[in-house]
Amino acid sequence: MYEDNRLHIWSDEGVGHAEEAAPHAHLADLIDRADPAFTQIVQAVGRFTEAGVELTEEMVTAAIKLGRAEQRRWTMADGSAFKAERIPAEGKHDAVVYYVRRGALIKIGTTTELRRRMREILPEELLALEPGSIGIENQRHHQFSALRVPGQREWFHAGPVLQEHVLRMRATHGVPDQPLPTLPG
Incomplete structure (x- = not known):
């Protein structure tokens, strides 16, 4: 379905319709799939979209920062991380x-x-x-x-x-x- 392995986290609207997905396609490129905080970044983007926040480069950058902060919280060396x-x-x-x-x-x-x-x-x-x-x-x-x-x-x-x-x-x-x-x- 996504042969080019593009990240598609924005919504199911427009899936399979490149002309409809294009407005946000470049925003997916801001997120590194190999980032250890990838899951938390996707969660932050999801919270923004659920809240009706328009996704812009600034909002995706904010989601990346939030996701990385959450990742640090989950992997804290003091044993308080999620396990x-x-x-x-x-x-x-x-x-x-x-x-x-x-x-x-x-x-x-x-x-x-x-x-x-x-x-x-x-x-x-x-x-x-x-x-x-x-x-x-x-x-x-x-x-x-x-x-x-x-x-x-x-x-x-x-x-x-x-x-x-x-x-x-x-x-x-x-x-x-x-x-x-x-x-x-």
């Missing part, structure tokens, strides 16, 4: 995007109550977590849309690009080794 094992045993917590496996399929979802959500969907395995909510979940769904299971919104085939992403999330945010409800092995 998969820091999800509380019960109750609400900051939103996370989760990656779970059932068979050869991967579900990408978001929740503020991971334990409750795992009881509901009973995956075979919790693969990874990443800080973020619906904006990041939507970005991931769009990012891996070529792997989407037909007729499903949140289930994807475990293609190499998705597996690679899961491994990056595990390297960045830790391996979710907490005991959570899953299908009996």
